[in-house]
Amino acid sequence: MSSKDWIEKDFYAVLGVDKAASADDVKKAYRKLARDSHPDHNPGDPKAEERFKAASEAYAVLGDDAKRREYDELRSLFGSGAFRRGARGAGQPGGVPFDVSDLFGGATGGAGDRRFGGAGFQDLFSSIFSGGAGGPAGPAAARGPARGRDVEAEVALDFDDAVRGVTLPLTLRAPGVCDTCHGNGAKPGTQPRTCPVCHGAGVTNRNQGSFSFSEPCRNCQGVGTVVEEKCPECQGTGGVTKTRTLNVRFPAGVADGQKIRLAGRGEPGARGGPAGDLFVHVKVRPDELFGRTGDDLTLTVPVTFAEAVLGTDLRVPTLDGAVTLRVPPGTPSGRILRARGKGVVRRDGQAGDLLVTLDVVVPARVSDEARAALETFAAQTPPAAREHLEARVRRFS
Known part of the structure; x- marks a missing residue:
């Protein structure tokens, strides 16, 4: 509209x-x-x-x-x-x-x-009331230094690299300043000349009664200069698509979906303006053993029925080796054991924990000797308290 x-x-x-x-x-x-x-x-x-x-x-x-x-x-x-x-x-003389x-x-x-x-509305009024003087909000301001555009990239990290931190090379293809003409768009040995229409102002003025309106010069597109002999490399645009490689440092503990900002590593600015920023979106590949919740690492470890009943010392892996955790007798399936300080290192130097979930494994087949032992165990073990379940069964019987 x-x-x-x-x-x-x-x-x-x-x-x-x-x-x-x-x-x-x-x-x-x-x-x-x-x-x-x-x-x-x-x-x-x-x-x-x-x-x-x-x-x-x-x-x-x-x-x-x-x-x-x-x-x-x-x-x-x-x-x-x-x-x-x-x-x-309007219908009267002079109207x-x-x-x-x-x-x-x-x-x-x-x-x-x-x-x-937003800004478009403000630009209209600055154009109307500036009289084309090229004030801070006027069209002439467009000829000043312009900040380059931001650039986005996506990097996939291994789980271990994301937890520990890593420096990786990142190759980008993005617009940059033409090395042949150094951004002015003119053929080497020539220079852009002042626009003969706006005389370098970049804007032209039109009078409408008592009002004066300014608009970007159509001859030079508001730049103030025209290129007669265009650079053969960039065809007069002053910019080309370049391939560049940056070494990006991913800090320890970077999470999946996190965005890292590298100031001044985006597209170069126009007319001497500052470069934009580079935003790197991080994707973390899942690990075959560990999961992650915030700064805590998670791990599920299978234990036998006998180990859960009698208790045992359990050796579990961490990112820095192995630790021993004590499984107390009578441990139910799903209990979580905590290895403090074995998780993700925070920025303040503190570390999260390793949370180990115990999964009691029930064998699909048992030997005759094991079955006999289990039957003896069952005969000596009182039934589990299931009064609330039995009451529900009687209710619907």
């Missing part, structure tokens, strides 16, 4: 609400219109389809607090086409109407076709 639409269209009238309507009233009005005019409920009715599109367009602006505020400010300034030059009306299309250059998709939302 162009800025011209914001001035010429009355979105409140489209939804049938007052300008002071609350957000809930706007939403209710939109839902009613959308329901009544939805194409599914009005097949083959082009007018209903147009009403549905208009309602959706209006709600996209009035349903957003920030956009609604900017829309109200813009309409209050330009007054639904009532903003005219001179004190007389020449102010054409909104003049304000936006009569073109779409160019510099004059601003989209309102």
Whole structure:
């Protein structure tokens, strides 16, 4: 939606609400219109389809607090086409109407076709009231140093490397400054010349009555210079896609899904501006033994029925070797034993723990001797307390 639409269209009238309507009233009005005019409920009715599109367009602006505020400010300034030059009306001598299309250059998709939302709205007013003087918020500011874009990359780490920390080479393909022309876009031995239209300002001014409007120069695209003989390497753009390798340090304890920021390692800035940042998304490959919960490592270890009943000393692996944990007699399946300080090392030097879950394994087959021993054991063992279960069985019997 162009800025011209914001001035010429009355979105409140489209939804049938007052300008002071609350957000809930706007939403209710939109839902009613959308329901009544939805194409599914009005097949083959082009007018209903147009009403549905208009309602959706209006709600996209009035349903957003920030956009609604900017829309109200813009309409209050330009007054639904009532903003005219001179004190007389359009039909009276000297009353020449102010054409909104003049304000936006009569073109779409160019510099004059601003989209309102955030900075675009501010840029419009700075252009109107700066008189093309090239103030801090004016178009001439675009010719100053510009920060380069941020770059994102993804790296997969082994589990052990993520826990301990590792330095790995990272190869990137991203735009960079052309080494042949050093970024000016001109063929070696030549230089860009000052734009003959804007005389190096990068903007041109147009007078509309008592107002002066500025816009980026169309001859040099707002740069202020033109290249007559283009660099054969970058074809006059000043930039090429480069392959570069960086050594990236991943700190100990980096987690899956974590994002690491490397300041100044993104795309180089334009016209001497600072480079953007590099954001590396970390993916950690799962380990065949260990899991991880925060700074704690997790491990599931199988034990026999006899070890759980009688107790045992259990040797378990860690990232730094092995430790011995005492399994007390009568340990149930699922109990967690803790090996303190054997987890992930935190940034402050402290370490998490290793949490060992015991899994009592029931054999699928036993020998005749073992079965006889188990039957003897069962005969000497009192039944488990299951009174609550037996009461439930009797209830439904």
